Amino acid sequence: MSNKKLDVIEDIISSLLFVNGDSIHPLKDCVKFVENFIFEQLRIVLKNANENRISRNASKLNYVDFLVQARKHSNLMKRFLLRIKSYEEAQKAKSFYDSLKNTDCDYDDYSGYADILTIPDDDEEELSKSLESILEMMDGCEEYINFIKNGYIFTDITKQKIMQKKEERTKNMSTDEYIIFENSRSKTLFSTTYIKCARHKTILEMIDPQFNFSTLSLEAIHSLNFITSEIVSILVAQATEIRSHILKNDSSKYYESISLDYYKLALKKTSRYMKTGNYLFGVID
Secondary structure (H helix, E strand, O other): HHHHHHHHHHHHHHHHHHOOOOOOOHHHHHHHHHHHHHHHHHHHHHHHHHHHHHHHHOOOOHHHHHHHHOOHHHHHHHHHHHHHHHHHHHHHHHHHHHHHOOOOOOOOOOOOOHHHHHHHOOHHHHHHHHHHHHOOOOOOOHHHHHHHHHHOOOOHHHHHHHHHHHHEEEHHHHHHHHHHHHHHHHOOOOOOOOOOOHHHHHHHHHOOOOHHHHHHHHHHHHHHHHHHHHHHHHHHHHHHHHHHHHHOOOHHHHHHOOOOHHHHHHHHOHHHHHHHOHHHOOOOO
């Protein structure tokens, strides 16, 4: 039974690698290498987040616990805040739609629903205020507070480059490849549908056997999936970049599986990774 769970994890990592630039069938040793690396990084992330949770005497991990660590890098912090904003808005939209459905009325026309949601309201203002108050409790967050006050306007150059390359790549895919690509995009390490599932326990035990499973919340799952996505995205982008420089005159090999050597080189790309032991916050740009 446990082998099946491990197979599922490997399948998810494989799908994440493919979506971010590897081939449909990444090399097995690369999948294992990246899986181990992601778990090492999540161990660092969870340890710090849990310390933040304990310091504020909370029973559950939430966004603020991950924000403290994300602050170590400007672009990651801004991406995180954008993610929170969009997630909160999605939750708000869902609640609003549910309330409409539950209202006793003679019609089922929700065509004006999207327009109503685009109008700035008190909820959005309150969200910004709550984020500002979180950041005001941390030192050196003026930059992020201004970012919120400026309406979350942020051009992420690194992410932009990754997305452009992904778009170029999908243009060259066959129909079958693109169908697999689209199906793979929905794969996540942690399921947001339900929290208390066997896969979560298996993953968390592999990351940290001492982790208190009862502290896991939907916010924590969203945060962990976001962080995993960022790690894989940047790791594959760097491995692809290194390969493109080495294989300048052999473009046919760009679409083959990325070799383990390129992933290893990607980790050595900056000395900061060696010093901090934390890839995500060391070499994100």
